[in-house]
Amino acid sequence: MRVSKLFFQTLREVPADADIVSHQLLLRAGMIHQVAAGIFDYLPLAQRVKHKIEDIFRLEMDAIGGQEVTLPVVQPAELWQKTGRWQAIGSDMARLKDRAGRDMCLAMTHEEVIADLATKFVSSYRQLPAMLYQIQTKFRDEPRPRAGLIRVREFTMKDAYTFDRDQAGLDAYYPHLYQAYYNIFHRCGIEVVAVGADVGMMGGSQAHEFMALTPIGEDTLAICDACGYSANRQVATFRKPTPPSAAPLPLEEVATPDTATIADLAAFLNIPTSETAKAVFLIADLEQPDGSVKEQFVFCVVRGDMEMNETKLTNVIKARRLRPAVVEEILAVGVQAGYGSPLNIQREAVLLVVDDLVTVSPNLVAGANKAGYHMRNTNYGRDYTADIVADIVAASDGYACPVCGEALHTVRGVEVGNIFKLGTKYSIAMGATYLDENGESNPIVMGSYGIGSDRLIAVIIEMHHDDAGIQWPITVAPYQVMLVSLATEKTPEVAAAAERIYADLQAAGVEVLYDDRDERAGVKFNDADLLGIPIRLTLGGKGLKNGIVEMKLRRSGESSELQLATLVPDLEALIAAETARIQAKVVPMPLEA
RNA sequence: CGGGGCGUAGCGCAGAUUGGUAGCGCACUUGAAUGGGGUUCAAGAGGUCGGAGGUUCAAAUCCUCUCGCCCCGACCA
Numbered sequence A: 001m002r003v004s005k006l007f008f009q010t011l012r013e014v015p016a017d018a019d020i021v022s023h024q025l026l027l028r029a030g031m032i033h034q035v036a037a038g039i040f041d042y043l044p045l046a047q048r049v050k051h052k053i054e055d056i057f058r059l060e061m062d063a064i065g066g067q068e069v070t071l072p073v074v075q076p077a078e079l080w081q082k083t084g085r086w087q088a089i090g091s092d093m094a095r096l097k098d099r100a101g102r103d104m105c106l107a108m109t110h111e112e113v114i115a116d117l118a119t120k121f122v123s124s125y126r127q128l129p130a131m132l133y134q135i136q137t138k139f140r141d142e143p144r145p146r147a148g149l150i151r152v153r154e155f156t157m158k159d160a161y162t163f164d165r166d167q168a169g170l171d172a173y174y175p176h177l178y179q180a181y182y183n184i185f186h187r188c189g190i191e192v193v194a195v196g197a198d199v200g201m202m203g204g205s206q207a208h209e210f211m212a213l214t215p216i217g218e219d220t221l222a223i224c225d226a227c228g229y230s231a232n233r234q235v236a237t238f239r240k241p242t243p244p245s246a247a248p249l250p251l252e253e254v255a256t257p258d259t260a261t262i263a264d265l266a267a268f269l270n271i272p273t274s275e276t277a278k279a280v281f282l283i284a285d286l287e288q289p290d291g292s293v294k295e296q297f298v299f300c301v302v303r304g305d306m307e308m309n310e311t312k313l314t315n316v317i318k319a320r321r322l323r324p325a326v327v328e329e330i331l332a333v334g335v336q337a338g339y340g341s342p343l344n345i346q347r348e349a350v351l352l353v354v355d356d357l358v359t360v361s362p363n364l365v366a367g368a369n370k371a372g373y374h375m376r377n378t379n380y381g382r383d384y385t386a387d388i389v390a391d392i393v394a395a396s397d398g399y400a401c402p403v404c405g406e407a408l409h410t411v412r413g414v415e416v417g418n419i420f421k422l423g424t425k426y427s428i429a430m431g432a433t434y435l436d437e438n439g440e441s442n443p444i445v446m447g448s449y450g451i452g453s454d455r456l457i458a459v460i461i462e463m464h465h466d467d468a469g470i471q472w473p474i475t476v477a478p479y480q481v482m483l484v485s486l487a488t489e490k491t492p493e494v495a496a497a498a499e500r501i502y503a504d505l506q507a508a509g510v511e512v513l514y515d516d517r518d519e520r521a522g523v524k525f526n527d528a529d530l531l532g533i534p535i536r537l538t539l540g541g542k543g544l545k546n547g548i549v550e551m552k553l554r555r556s557g558e559s560s561e562l563q564l565a566t567l568v569p570d571l572e573a574l575i576a577a578e579t580a581r582i583q584a585k586v587v588p589m590p591l592e593a
Numbered sequence B: 001c002g003g004g005g006c007g008u009a010g011c012g013c014a015g016a017u018u019g020g021u022a023g024c025g026c027a028c029u030u031g032a033a034u035g036g037g038g039u040u041c042a043a044g045a046g047g048u049c050g051g052a053g054g055u056u057c058a059a060a061u062c063c064u065c066u067c068g069c070c071c072c073g074a075c076c077a
Helices: A021-028 A044-063 A077-083 A111-121 A167-187 A262-269 A310-317 A327-332 A425-430 A453-463 A492-507 A521-531 A541-546 A564-583
Strands: A032-036 A039-042 A066-068 A074-076 A095-097 A103-106 A130-139 A154-164 A193-196 A206-213 A219-223 A230-232 A252-255 A277-287 A293-303 A319-324 A350-355 A364-370 A373-378 A388-390 A409-423 A433-435 A441-443 A445-452 A481-485 A512-515 A535-539 A548-553 A559-563
Touching: A021 A032, A021 A453, A039 A044, A044 A066, A044 A130, A044 A154, A044 A167, A044 A453, A074 A077, A077 A103, A077 A111, A077 A425, A111 A154, A111 A425, A111 A445, A154 A167, A154 A453, A167 A193, A167 A206, A167 A409, A167 A445, A167 A564, A193 A219, A206 A219, A206 A453, A252 A364, A277 A310, A277 A327, A277 A364, A293 A310, A293 A319, A310 A319, A310 A350, A310 A388, A409 A425, A409 A453, A425 A445, A445 A453, A481 A492, A481 A521, A492 A512, A492 A535, A492 A541, A492 A564, A512 A521, A535 A541, A535 A564, A541 A548, A548 A564, A559 A564
Parallel strands: A066 A130, A193 A230, A293 A350, A350 A388, A481 A512, A481 A535
Antiparallel strands: A032 A039, A074 A103, A095 A103, A130 A154, A154 A445, A193 A206, A206 A409, A219 A230, A219 A409, A252 A373, A277 A293, A277 A319, A364 A373, A409 A445, A433 A441, A535 A548, A548 A559
């Protein structure tokens, strides 16, 4: 491709809306154009990167038995009604009516249609296991798109679905997907960690998220360097500290003016926050036995030195959703906000959930349910009892690893892929069954596996750039080689030689971007740095006289001279070496039990 | 959905307080010089000032409503 003909435009100035590096560079390199919030045009350079990434998806999925299909973006509501997700999912799903007035939606994921497909084509155990995958547009009407391609509304996802005879079959297939996902990210040149994850609305028994560690990430991970334990903070567990053993002391009311926060309270009483109990009030949507949904006031008690974890609470009480309670709702159940106490409350009006550490921590200071007062020496069991005792606090820096006890630390990450053991939720709902060896009907056991290619592009740039621009790993670069001609009007022989090199490289199958523009050398070099093509060849008058072309690696700045006489084979060897450098990172990553 | 910010040419910005009919830099077009890290000079093209109402002789500027975009939070299969 000639730069003079490439449909793009580099920018010297950074568009004001772009805050993060990958967004800035994608815009400056002329790769994307925003059409609406979270909705983008992909220009030719970005499209080539997408194709490279998608080829890697296909390579890895095909290697473990995947077969590529294409499923529809516009789907009938009927399928989603069968699984209940038509109702369960809110305005993240874009809905529309067709001309006949039938309810339709834009695909935000494809479990329903794939399970429906399985009902039509899977009938025997002999057909299982099987895996289908597609690379297809998804639309999720995110409440807040952000950060360029990191969080978008319309995106391309590689989603795969496995079908197994039973849970054991899924358990056996799952590690292959786990490994394939690692391979994909390694081939794309990025390091990820797989963390245990919340199964959320997808349902299912086990899930992993593949996280790229970067400060721009929206997720927080708890990681143990000692033993390798890692989990999304939403589900991370840890060893609770051993509370001091002490005999319960008598309850005692104490005046504590202006101490509505734990920090104020601990400072006022001159005690550590670990000797206090913190009350948190939420409203949960709970599904009733009859299928209706009821709002329930939830009163949570955690130790003052810890933070409540809403995901854990959601799972413990099986809430559809949670939101903070407002002051009026807190007062309505007889609780004094800021001085809320699990003692002396309208127990029938609240669901009292107490963290398991609180139940063994003696003599905590808790609210007195009276403005300006707290109670000393509250003891679980003696003074109050809960509806539910469970682990509902969030892991934090320095907490003890649940596996080995060493200190955890937290880091930020971007979720670039996830894998779920779905089980039979969708197959039962859709009636996807097969006959086993005994002629008995069983639901297919499913798994679901996704990677967003758009976000992956952004993450690759986050991981591979410098002040001057992008540094594409050669496996995903839009072109392998950038040929910069320094020909001028006075050096037509340089232009002619550059044309010959360009033709030779193309004939040899090298992916080459040829800067044939009549621009100053500085402009070309700066654009080359910005675009980040891994191998840069520079042909100038001096080099041509000496029969050489200058080569520079974008990733490292290393440079050398290549002989024109052997340019094509030398370059092919270099491309192979650079590719091998990345492929070498594709290594076995066994799934931890 | 709550909080904050911003909409003037493809991009970055000025002009608004004090209304008088739009300007600068980059990019783009043409010409000339220059020619190994964003060179220089000259001449151009490009804007219903996000939109709709209103005030006024006159609105980018003042008032009302509205739409869009960004950031923080909530949310996130």
